Amino acid sequence: MLHQRHPQLNRHGELIHLLSTEGLPRDILTHILDTASNFVSVNDREVKKVPLLRGKSVFNLFFENSTRTRTTFEIAAKRLSADVINLDIARSSASKGESLLDTIANLSAMAADIFVVRHSESGAPFLIAKHVAPHVHVINAGDGRHAHPTQGLLDAYTIGHYKGGFSNLTVAIVGDVLHSRVARSDIHALTTLGCAEVRVVGPKTLVPADMAAMGVRVCHTLQEGLRDADVVIMLRLQNERMSGALLPSSQEFFKSFGLTPERLQWAKPDAIVMHPGPINRGVEIDSAVADSRQSVILPQVTFGIAVRMAVMSIVAGNEA
Amino acid sequence: MLHQRHPQLNRHGELIHLLSTEGLPRDILTHILDTASNFVSVNDREVKKVPLLRGKSVFNLFFENSTRTRTTFEIAAKRLSADVINLDIARSSASKGESLLDTIANLSAMAADIFVVRHSESGAPFLIAKHVAPHVHVINAGDGRHAHPTQGLLDAYTIGHYKGGFSNLTVAIVGDVLHSRVARSDIHALTTLGCAEVRVVGPKTLVPADMAAMGVRVCHTLQEGLRDADVVIMLRLQNERMSGALLPSSQEFFKSFGLTPERLQWAKPDAIVMHPGPINRGVEIDSAVADSRQSVILPQVTFGIAVRMAVMSIVAGNEA
Amino acid sequence: MLHQRHPQLNRHGELIHLLSTEGLPRDILTHILDTASNFVSVNDREVKKVPLLRGKSVFNLFFENSTRTRTTFEIAAKRLSADVINLDIARSSASKGESLLDTIANLSAMAADIFVVRHSESGAPFLIAKHVAPHVHVINAGDGRHAHPTQGLLDAYTIGHYKGGFSNLTVAIVGDVLHSRVARSDIHALTTLGCAEVRVVGPKTLVPADMAAMGVRVCHTLQEGLRDADVVIMLRLQNERMSGALLPSSQEFFKSFGLTPERLQWAKPDAIVMHPGPINRGVEIDSAVADSRQSVILPQVTFGIAVRMAVMSIVAGNEA
Numbered sequence: 001m002l003h004q005r006h007p008q009l010n011r012h013g014e015l016i017h018l019l020s021t022e023g024l025p026r027d028i029l030t031h032i033l034d035t036a037s038n039f040v041s042v043n044d045r046e047v048k049k050v051p052l053l054r055g056k057s058v059f060n061l062f063f064e065n066s067t068r069t070r071t072t073f074e075i076a077a078k079r080l081s082a083d084v085i086n087l088d089i090a091r092s093s094a095s096k097g098e099s100l101l102d103t104i105a106n107l108s109a110m111a112a113d114i115f116v117v118r119h120s121e122s123g124a125p126f127l128i129a130k131h132v133a134p135h136v137h138v139i140n141a142g143d144g145r146h147a148h149p150t151q152g153l154l155d156a157y158t159i160g161h162y163k164g165g166f167s168n169l170t171v172a173i174v175g176d177v178l179h180s181r182v183a184r185s186d187i188h189a190l191t192t193l194g195c196a197e198v199r200v201v202g203p204k205t206l207v208p209a210d211m212a213a214m215g216v217r218v219c220h221t222l223q224e225g226l227r228d229a230d231v232v233i234m235l236r237l238q239n240e241r242m243s244g245a246l247l248p249s250s251q252e253f254f255k256s257f258g259l260t261p262e263r264l265q266w267a268k269p270d271a272i273v274m275h276p277g278p279i280n281r282g283v284e285i286d287s288a289v290a291d292s293r294q295s296v297i298l299p300q301v302t303f304g305i306a307v308r309m310a311v312m313s314i315v316a317g318n319e320a
Numbered sequence: 321m322l323h324q325r326h327p328q329l330n331r332h333g334e335l336i337h338l339l340s341t342e343g344l345p346r347d348i349l350t351h352i353l354d355t356a357s358n359f360v361s362v363n364d365r366e367v368k369k370v371p372l373l374r375g376k377s378v379f380n381l382f383f384e385n386s387t388r389t390r391t392t393f394e395i396a397a398k399r400l401s402a403d404v405i406n407l408d409i410a411r412s413s414a415s416k417g418e419s420l421l422d423t424i425a426n427l428s429a430m431a432a433d434i435f436v437v438r439h440s441e442s443g444a445p446f447l448i449a450k451h452v453a454p455h456v457h458v459i460n461a462g463d464g465r466h467a468h469p470t471q472g473l474l475d476a477y478t479i480g481h482y483k484g485g486f487s488n489l490t491v492a493i494v495g496d497v498l499h500s501r502v503a504r505s506d507i508h509a510l511t512t513l514g515c516a517e518v519r520v521v522g523p524k525t526l527v528p529a530d531m532a533a534m535g536v537r538v539c540h541t542l543q544e545g546l547r548d549a550d551v552v553i554m555l556r557l558q559n560e561r562m563s564g565a566l567l568p569s570s571q572e573f574f575k576s577f578g579l580t581p582e583r584l585q586w587a588k589p590d591a592i593v594m595h596p597g598p599i600n601r602g603v604e605i606d607s608a609v610a611d612s613r614q615s616v617i618l619p620q621v622t623f624g625i626a627v628r629m630a631v632m633s634i635v636a637g638n639e640a
Numbered sequence: 641m642l643h644q645r646h647p648q649l650n651r652h653g654e655l656i657h658l659l660s661t662e663g664l665p666r667d668i669l670t671h672i673l674d675t676a677s678n679f680v681s682v683n684d685r686e687v688k689k690v691p692l693l694r695g696k697s698v699f700n701l702f703f704e705n706s707t708r709t710r711t712t713f714e715i716a717a718k719r720l721s722a723d724v725i726n727l728d729i730a731r732s733s734a735s736k737g738e739s740l741l742d743t744i745a746n747l748s749a750m751a752a753d754i755f756v757v758r759h760s761e762s763g764a765p766f767l768i769a770k771h772v773a774p775h776v777h778v779i780n781a782g783d784g785r786h787a788h789p790t791q792g793l794l795d796a797y798t799i800g801h802y803k804g805g806f807s808n809l810t811v812a813i814v815g816d817v818l819h820s821r822v823a824r825s826d827i828h829a830l831t832t833l834g835c836a837e838v839r840v841v842g843p844k845t846l847v848p849a850d851m852a853a854m855g856v857r858v859c860h861t862l863q864e865g866l867r868d869a870d871v872v873i874m875l876r877l878q879n880e881r882m883s884g885a886l887l888p889s890s891q892e893f894f895k896s897f898g899l900t901p902e903r904l905q906w907a908k909p910d911a912i913v914m915h916p917g918p919i920n921r922g923v924e925i926d927s928a929v930a931d932s933r934q935s936v937i938l939p940q941v942t943f944g945i946a947v948r949m950a951v952m953s954i955v956a957g958n959e960a
Contacts (some may be wrong), residue, residue, distance in 0.1 A: 043751045047695030051725075055367030057395060068746065071725055075697060075750055078723040083369075083398040085391055097596035106388065106597060109621035110395055111363045277746060278738035301749035375687030375716060401690075401720040405711055418918035426708065426917060430715055431683045498722035 007129055014318040016222075017129045017138040018311050020147040021188040021223030029140045029193055033157050035310035036303065042079065043305055046099045053082035055111040060086045062141070064120040072301075077306035100124070101131050108133040113316055115139070122146035134320040139311060145179050149294040150278055150311060152185025154304040156193055157297055159231050161303065162272050166193040166240050172225045172267070173216075173286055174257060176199040178208065182276045183235060193213050201225030202257060222257050233274045234259050237284045250283045250308070260286045264294065272296045327449055337458040338631050339447045340467040348514055352630050353477050359626035362399065362564040366374055373402035376433040380406045382461070384440040388598070389461050389482040392621075393436045396628035420444070421451050435459070442466035454640040459631060465499050470534075470631060471596055472505025474624040476513055478616055479551050481623065482592050486513040492545045492587070493556030493576060494521040495604055498528065500594045503555060511535050516589040520544030522577060523571045542577050546586035553594045556580050557604045570603045575584075580606045584614065592616045654958040657778040658771045658951050660787040661828040668834055672950050679946035682719065688870040692953045696753040700726045702781070704833055708918070709781050712941075713756045716948035722753075740764070741771050748773040754952055755779070762786035774960040779951060785819050785902040790951060791916055792825025794944040796833055798936055799871050801943065802912050805832040812865045812907070813856075814897060815875030815924055818848065822916045823875060831855050839924035841865030842897060860898050866906040871901050873914045874899055890923045892958045900926045904934065912936045 008017045008024065015028055038181065042050055058077040058202055060167075062072050077084045087107075098106075107115070114137045117125045122144030129138040142148040171190055177183045177200045189213075190198050200207050201219045212218050219225035226232060235254045237250060264273065273285075275294045291296060326346065328337045363476045378397040382390050390406065397404045406504055407427075418426075427435070436443045442464030449458040462468040476486075483489055491510055497520045497538050499504045509578055510518050511534075520527050521539045539545035546552060557570060579593065593605075593615045601607045610617060648657045648664065650853055657666055682690055698717040700710050708728040717724045727747075747755070748852030754777045757765040759864065782788040796806075811830055817823040817840045830838050832855075840847050841859045852858050859865035866872060877890055904913065913925075913935045921927045930937060 045695070046749060048697065049695035055365070055369035055399075057368065067728055071727060071747075074725055075723070078697075078725075079695075083395070085394055087391060089389055097603070102598060102601075105618055106621050107391075109618040110392060111368060111624055187338065190887060239361075274411075278742060281739070281742075298745055298749040301746050302751065305750055362812060375685070375689035375719075377718075405713070405714055405718075407711060408707055419921070424920075425938055426941050427711075429938040430945055431713060431942065433686060526860065 010318060010320055012318075013318055015314055016318045016320050017125075018149050018315060019129055019138065019140045019209060021149045021152040021192070022147070023278070023294045024188070024192065026192050026194070029153070029156065029189060032153055032310050032314060033160055035145065035314060036153075036306040038311040039079075039148055039306035042309070043302065043306060047080075048079050049081060050079065051081045053077065053080035053113070053316055056080075056082045056316060057111065058084050058114045058116065058312065059107055059112050060080045060084065060085070060090050060116045061089055061107070062118040063124070064118050064142070066142065069118060071305050073139075077114075077312060079305070080309055080313060083311070088299075097260075101128070101200055104128050106134060108136050113134050114312055117143070119143045119188050119241050131220050137315040139315065142181055145181055146183040146184065148185045149189075150277075150304070150308050151182045152189040153273060153311070154307040155182075155186050155190055155233065155276075155302055156189045157303045157307050158184065158300050159190070159272070161299070162296060163230060166190065166233045169195045169230045169234065170197045170199065170228060171195050171231040171234065172199045172201050172219075172229040173233045174222065174225060176206045176237055177202055177211065177235065178206045179238060180235050183233075184214075186233060187214050187216055199225050199229070203253075204279045222259075222263055223266050228262065229267040229271055231270060231274065232259065232264070232267055234279075234285050236276060236278065237280055250280070256284060258282075258284055259289050261288050261292070264289055274300055277301065327446060328583060329564050329568055330638060330640055335634055336638045336640050337445075338469050338635060339445050339449055339458065340504045341469045341472040341512070342467070344508070344512065346514070349473070349476065350635060352473055352627065354475075355630035355634060356477050356532065356623065356626040359399075360623065362387050362629070363622065363625055363637070368399050368402060368427055370399065371401045371537075373433070374402035374403045375638055376400075377431065378402045378434045378436065378632065379432050380404065380436045381409055381427070381482040382407070383409045384438050384462070386438055386462065389438060390436075392624050393459075393461060394627055397434075398635060399625070400629055402632070417462075420447070423488055424448050424452060428456050432456050436461050436473045437569050438462045440464055448592070457473055457633065457635040465501055466504065468501040468505050469509075470624070470628055471502045472509040472566055473595060473631070474620060474627040475502075475506050475553065476509045477623045477627050478594060478620050479592075480513075482616060483550060483622070486510065486515045489515045489549060489550045490517045490519065491515050491551040491555045492519045492521050492539075492549040493555065494542065494545060494581060495578070496557055497531065497555065498526045499521055499558060500555050501591060503553075504603045506553060507534055507536055516531045519545050519549070523573075524525065542579075542583055544585065545584055549587040549591055551592055551594065552579065552584070554599075556596060556598065557587050557600055570600075574603055578602075578606060579609050581608050581612065584610055586610055589613075594620055595623065646765060650958060650960055655954055656958050656960050658789050659765050659767075659769055659778065659787045659954060660830070661781045661792040661825045662787070664828070664832065666832050666834070669793070669796065669829060671779045672793055672947065672954060673800060675954060676793075676943065676952035678799050679718040679719075679831055679949040680943065682949070683879075683942065683945055689721060690717050690719065691721045693717065693720035693753070695954055696720075696722045696956060697751065698722045698724050698726065698754045698756065699747055699752050701729055701755050701757045702727070703729045703757070703764070704782070704852055706758055706782065706813055709758065710756075712944050713779075713781060713948055715946050717952060719945070720949055720953055722952070728741065740767070744768050744772060748776050752776050753956055756781050758782045760784055776954040779955065782821055786824065787820055788821040788825050789829075790917075790944070790948050791822045792829040793864065793951070794827045794940055794947040795826050795873065795914060795916075797821075797943045797947050799830070799912070800833075800912060800939050801939070802936060803870060806830065806835045809835045810839065810868060811835050811838045811871040811873065812839045812841050812859075812869040813873045813875065814862065814865060814899070816846045817851065817875065818846045819878060820875050823873075825852055826856075826873060827856055839865050840868070862899075862903055863906055864901065869907040869911055871914065872899065872904070872907055874919075874925050876916060876918065879918055885950075890920070892899070894923055898922075898924055898926060899929050901928050901932070904929055911933075914940055917941065
């Protein structure tokens with residue numbers, strides 16, 4: 001029962017999988033961020049490598065292609081000295097009619113230690129974690145619209161780094177919140193870490209009023225959303241997902257919710273601007289903002305490696 | 321002349337390539353299985369790595385795509401500390417009109433140590449082994465309908481592990497034996513290792529009577545084939561290969577040769593069930609059998625890593 | 641200003657990027673070749689590995705696919721103990737509309753050390769080197785028709801190895817010089833290293849008279865071009881690039897410029913024959929020549945690994 005509510009934790013309350021930031025206790029979030037902070041310095045060294053995962057096998061199982069995210073996990077694992085196996089799942093046995101769970105059972109039997117899973121269907125990493133052998137740890141690298149927990153954690157790390165904490169902060173998450181697994185993972189991480197206010201900002205089609213149930217403030221104008229914000233997280237407008245008519249056009253979106261230098265002045269003067277990337281210049285964010293001193297988009301990428309190293313080293317150290 | 325009959329052995333009778341289990345002396349088969357048994361324990365350790373192939377370069381040359389088999393060789397090589405290069409041959413110079421032997425000569429010149437070769441044409445690994453520089457060792461990872469020797473060896477390892485030896489055993493290989501390189505490699509390995517009886521079981525279109533020339537017993541009913549068997553090896557029904565009309569349908573096949581719990585009772589009570597994977601549930605094997613305690617399908621995968629480590633470390637240690 | 645003329649060198653005149661052999665001082669060329677000569681012996685050893693780039697991250701950014709060249713860089717980097725990340729750029733964020741420079745900035749932020757860049761557009765590696773963070777070194781692995789400097793250097797290494805120097809040599813470069821980045825990189829390297837005469841040989845459509853401005857002798861017949869040559873470099877006839885009508889046909893080309901054993905006798909008796917590969921047997925080169933004792937095409941491949949190890953280790957050791 002306890003296990004069902006916390007599929008990510010063992011009976012000692014230790015992290016054995018990372019599937020979602022939802023429901024993760026604050027001390028675990030803090031432990032991940034503290035561990036990441038050590039790895040930030042590793043990434044600055046001449047020899048960017050520690051032997052923590054030497055002789056471990058990390059499998060990148062990307063059922064949905066994402067070169068960028070796969071690359072960050074691959075680098076993180078290699079800097080921990082793990083052996084990394086990239087599986088081009090789209091071309092593998094999956095296409096020979098083998099079921100997801102048979103594929104997973106087979107890879108487990110190869111004495112895998114960590115599965116990094118990206119899947120277009122929400123919940124796939126949970127399903128895998130539920131059926132995997134006890135020696136395997138599952139890390140969700142993005143599942144459908146559901147969760148992208150390492151992105152949520154690296155966003156939290158970035159905010160903590162630049163703002164020195166969370167308790168007095170107002171964070172605005174702007175854009176297509178409805179379809180965004182990043183937004184969901186940010187919201188759960190940031191509210192647990194004690195941010196004073198998390199706002200979701202966008203048109204009603206992309207930010208329905210019932211999102212307030214997640215403990216956030218819903219704003220339908222950018223001016224209201226940015227007012228006195230300490231942190232502005234712009235989401236990527238995923239044109240490829242909006243086959244429907246939720247938006248008139250990306251130009252229209254930019255007119256109302258695109259972040260320009262002028263509008264950024266509604267936020268606090270020292271507000272930081274974040275984005276999970278890849279950015280659409282002139283769609284959700286003006287180049288002058290993306291390249292400004294307030295932008296911490298590239299540091300997010302840097303911290304993302306350290307956060308992924310932290311997550312992998314933590315789960316690998318705990319027994320199911 | 322001797323060299324022509326044993327292209328896998330050097331003049332001291334040591335294994336320098338693994339192309340087929342056919343014609344391999346029993347002491348070499350035994351040596352591979354004994355070596356694999358040491359590597360099984362390596363795969364159980366915290367640090368699943370030994371330095372035996374440190375500084376060696378293993379090239380995965382998969383002219384025919386097979387993510388699963390490629391992955392097992394990649395893991396095996398990395399656990400031996402080799403550098404592994406995966407070549408996406410379909411997109412490489414081969415497509416620029418370069419001949420197979422020119423491609424091979426070029427890769428040899430990069431100071432390769434081991435080529436792991438998968439090819440849709442029977443005999444391609446032999447051709448390569450014949451023309452390769454003396455410092456290169458060739459391992460056949462499956463060629464056409466001809467051979468899949470590491471599968472044959474891992475099947476033998478699995479049988480030896482669960483049955484403690486070979487001499488009194490009856491082994492039934494069931495299904496599309498005609499098209500199966502796995503069946504052929506199993507037959508050669510198991511008869512050399514001294515199995516009492518190897519049976520091939522299937523309809524006449526897939527198991528012609530003249531297979532008896534291979535030293536096996538041919539059975540055209542499942543009941544006859546399974547009677548008192550110690551080991552049942554179910555082959556994958558390769559729908560994609562059966563464009564012709566060798567079979568009415570896969571449902572028809574299951575009706576006559578699919579392995580159900582009831583039919584498995586024809587075999588000995590402690591019979592083990594094997595399958596090279598990926599399995600087609602409900603086509604050649606019932607889920608209740610695949611997931612039963614008699615099934616050793618996942619241990620086969622585990623032992624497969626150790627057997628491939630054994631083969632790579634042995635050939636790399638012998639000079640042409 | 642100085643920096644604009646020598647984008648590859650830092651203010652101490654040390655190599656920090658390798659973008660082109662054009663404008664590279666002779667002492668730098670010599671330093672690369674001398675360093676490569678040490679790595680040739682590493683590639684001959686039992687353990688083909690040195691720890692020079694341990695803990696460094698090398699990214700293979702192949703915007704244009706080339707399995708062969710990518711492989712040589714991957715092997716070179718792994719033998720230097722670097723972590724290698726292969727990016728399938730065609731399928732990455734680039735295709736999500738992200739700009740080249742945003743892609744590069746993101747990868748830099750992952751604490752990359754070396755970018756190996758192949759691009760169909762001339763100048764792309766220069767653009768990248770200009771915008772990259774100071775800790776990143778860029779190596780051009782071929783850009784459009786412009787340059788392929790590691791090929792130029794490995795050709796120079798091969799010539800130096802077989803001829804003991806450059807000062808008295810006549811080198812003939814034969815074929816589609818106009819479209820060849822290899823030819824251009826060869827010409828710049830060999831003239832700087834002091835070859836007595838570099839000739840470019842081919843029909844007027846592929847070898848325009850104004851190439852003489854590059855300090856080479858232009859020859860429009862093979863006989864004139866090969867006369868008393870010490871080195872013959874045959875270029876690949878890139879059928880795939882010749883959509884226009886620069887040539888009647890490849891048969892026609894072979895009739896006038898294909899290298900046969902008879903024609904090779906026009907060169908010096910101890911002339912060596914080179915080719916960047918993959919060769920088109922019977923198009924630009926006769927099999928009897930390609931496989932002859934004068935051919936050093938495979939040693940070129942071997943030396944290419946050592947030259948790439950040299951370039952990577954040198955640039956990684958110098959600060960921007």
